[in-house]
Amino acid sequence: LISTFHLSNPFTLVAPELSQIRTDLVRLLGSAHPGLDEIASYYFLRPSKQLRPLLILLFSQATNGLGKDWPLKKWTSEQPCPGGRSEYLDTALSRPNVLNDWNPAMQDKTTFYDPTFSLSLPPTSTELPHPPSSIFSSTDRGITSPASILPTQMRLAQIVEMVHAASLLHDDVIDESPLRRGSASAPQVFGNKFSVLGGNFILGRASAALARLGDPEVTQLIASVIANLVEGEILQMQDVESAEDVLAVPSSQIAQNAWKMYLQKTYMKTASLMAKGARSAVVLGGCADGEIYKELRTRTVVTSELRSSLLTTSLTTEAVEDTLGKPGGADLQLGLATGPALYAWEEHPEMGPLIERKFRELGDVELARDLVRKSAGVERTRALAIAYATQARDVLQPLPESEARAALEALTERVIKRRS
Ligand code: FPP
Ligand code: MG
Ligand code: MG
Numbered sequence: 055l056i057s058t059f060h061l062s063n064p065f066t067l068v069a070p071e072l073s074q075i076r077t078d079l080v081r082l083l084g085s086a087h088p089g090l091d092e093i094a095s096y097y098f099l100r101p102s103k104q105l106r107p108l109l110i111l112l113f114s115q116a117t118n119g120l121g122k123d124w125p126l127k128k129w130t131s132e133q134p135c136p137g138g139r140s141e142y143l144d145t146a147l148s149r150p151n152v153l154n155d156w157n158p159a160m161q162d163k164t165t166f167y168d169p170t171f172s173l174s175l176p177p178t179s180t181e182l183p184h185p186p187s188s189i190f191s192s193t194d195r196g197i198t199s200p201a202s203i204l205p206t207q208m209r210l211a212q213i214v215e216m217v218h219a220a221s222l223l224h225d226d227v228i229d230e231s232p233l234r235r236g237s238a239s240a241p242q243v244f245g246n247k248f249s250v251l252g253g254n255f256i257l258g259r260a261s262a263a264l265a266r267l268g269d270p271e272v273t274q275l276i277a278s279v280i281a282n283l284v285e286g287e288i289l290q291m292q293d294v295e296s297a298e299d300v301l302a303v304p305s306s307q308i309a310q311n312a313w314k315m316y317l318q319k320t321y322m323k324t325a326s327l328m329a330k331g332a333r334s335a336v337v338l339g340g341c342a343d344g345e346i347y348k349e350l351r352t353r354t355v356v357t358s359e360l361r362s363s364l365l366t367t368s369l370t371t372e373a374v375e376d377t378l379g380k381p382g383g384a385d386l387q388l389g390l391a392t393g394p395a396l397y398a399w400e401e402h403p404e405m406g407p408l409i410e411r412k413f414r415e416l417g418d419v420e421l422a423r424d425l426v427r428k429s430a431g432v433e434r435t436r437a438l439a440i441a442y443a444t445q446a447r448d449v450l451q452p453l454p455e456s457e458a459r460a461a462l463e464a465l466t467e468r469v470i471k472r473r474s
Contacts, residue, residue: 064461064468065104068111071203072104075211082212083259093252094259096240097219106218106328107211112465113332114207115458116450118339206267206338213267213276214331216260221283223253228287272334279327286322289315290390312409313396386419393438394431395422401429443467 065072076098083094225231226239227246233239240249257280264273292315386395389412399405402425413419426432443466450466453459 064112064465065108067457067461068108068115068203071111071208071211072107075104075107075208075215078208079212079215082216082263083256085255089248090252090255093223093240093244093248094256096243096252097222097234098215100235100237102235104215106214106331108465109328109332109462110207110211110214110335111203112458112462114203114335114339116453116456116462117336117341118202118204118207120339120341120454204338206269207335209263209267210272210331210334210338213260213263214327216256216263217276217280217283218327220253220256220260223249223256225287267338269334269338271337275330275334275337279330282322282326286319286324286326289319289322309396309399309406312391312399316392316396386413386422389413393435394426394429397431397434398422398426398429401431 079098080095083091083098085091085094222234223240226234227241227249230241231239232242240252244252260276264276267273391399391409395405395409399409405422405425408418408422408425411418413422447463447466450459450462
C-alpha cells in the first residue's frame with residue numbers, strides 16, 4: 055500500500071500545538087510559592103523533544119472522527135461522528151478495570167518476553183480488509199487536514215508531560231545525577247528534599263487535571279502508569295539471580311530471565327506512559343467503542359506499537375552510545391545490563407559474572423565495554439530495534455491514511471536513525 059502522505063519530520067505537523075502545550079504547562083503548575091513554582095517548572099523550561107505529547111497529538115489526529123462504525127461507515131462535516139464523549143461516558147463505568155493490563159498472565163507472552171520469537175510472527179497488516187484509501191482521505195472523513203485536536207487531548211498531553219517530569223525529578227534523586235539534558239539537575243540546584251517535594255506537587259496537579267477530564271477509563275490508565283513507573287524502577291534495582299556456574303552458560307534460564315526483566319523494565323519505565331497515553335487520546339476522541347479501537351487493541355497497537363518504538367528508542371540509544379564508547383557506560387556504571395551487554399554475554403560467557411555483580415568491581419565497566427565491542431551485541435541490538443520498529447509500522451496499517459498516520463510511520467523510522 056503506497057501512502058499518499060509523506061512526512062519527513064513528524065514534529066512539524068503539530069508544532070504549534072506542541073509549543074502551546076509547553077506555554078500552558080507552566081501556568082498549570084503555578085502556586086502561591088515562588089520557590090515551588092521554580093522547582094515545578096524547572097524541567098519544562100529547557101529544550102525537550104516532547105516525544106510523549108507528540109505521540110498523543112498524532113494518535114488524536116489519526117483517530118479523531120473515526121467514531122464507532124469505521125470502516126463500515128464514514129462521517130462527514132455535515133454528518134459528524136455520533137460516538138462523542140457524552141455517549142462514551144455512559145458506558146465508561148461498565149468497562150473492565152484496566153489497572154492490571156500489564157499482567158504477564160494476561161499478555162501474549164510470546165510477543166513480549168522473547169524478542170526473537172515475536173519477530174517471527176506473521177505480519178498482522180493482512181488480517182484486516184483495508185478499505186480503498188481514496189474513500190478515507192482526510193477530507194472525506196470530514197476532518198480538515200490536519201484533523202482537529204480536542205482540548206481534552208491537549209490537556210492529556212500536558213498531564214503526561216507532568217507525570218514524566220515528576221518521575222525525572224525523583225529519578226535524579228535516586229540516581230544522584232548531577233546533570234539532566236546537559237544542565238544541572240534539579241537535586242543539584244535545589245537539593246534532594248525540594249526535588250522530591252517538587253515531583254509530588256507536579257503529580258498532585260496532574261491528578262487534579264486528570265480528574266477534570268471526567269473520564270474514568272483515562273483516569274485509570276494514567277494512574278496505572280504512575281504505578282508502572284515505580285514498578286519499573288523497582289525491577290531495575292533487582293539483582294539478576296546469582297549462581298556463578300549458571301551465569302557462565304548464557305543460554306540458561308537465568309539469561310532468559312535477564313532479557314525478560316530488561317524488556318519488562320523498559321515497558322514499565324518508559325513505554326507504559328507513551329502507550330497508555332496514546333490509548334487515552336483515542337478514548338477521549340470517542341473511538342473507544344468503535345471498530346478501529348477494537349482493531350487497535352486486538353493488535354495491541356496502542357500498547358504494543360508504542361512499547362515497540364519505545365524499546366527501539368532505548369535499545370538504539372544504548373547501542374549507539376556503546377558504539378561510540380562514550381556515556382554508553384552510563385548504564386553499565388549504574389549496574390544495568392541492556393541489549394548490547396546481554397547479547398555480548400551470549401558470545402562471551404565472561405560477561406555473566408560482570409552482569410551478576412552489576413559491574414561493581416574496579417575495571418568491570420571497561421571490561422564489559424570491551425566485550426560489547428568484541429561481540430556483535432551492538433549490531434544485534436540494532437537489528438532487534440529495526441525489527442520492533444517494523445512491527446510498529448505494521449500495526450499502524452488499519453488506520454486510514456492521513457498525515458498523522460504518515461507522521462507516526464515517520465517516527466518509527468526516526469527512532470531507528472536517532473543518534474542522540
Ligand atoms: C529515567 O530513567 C527514569 C524514568 C523514566 C522513570 C523513573 C521512575 C521513578 C523514579 C518512580 C517515581 C515515579 C513518579 C511518577 C514520581 P533513567 O534513570 O534510566 O534515565 P535518565 O536519568 O538518563 O533519563
Ligand atoms: Mg536517571
Ligand atoms: Mg534512573
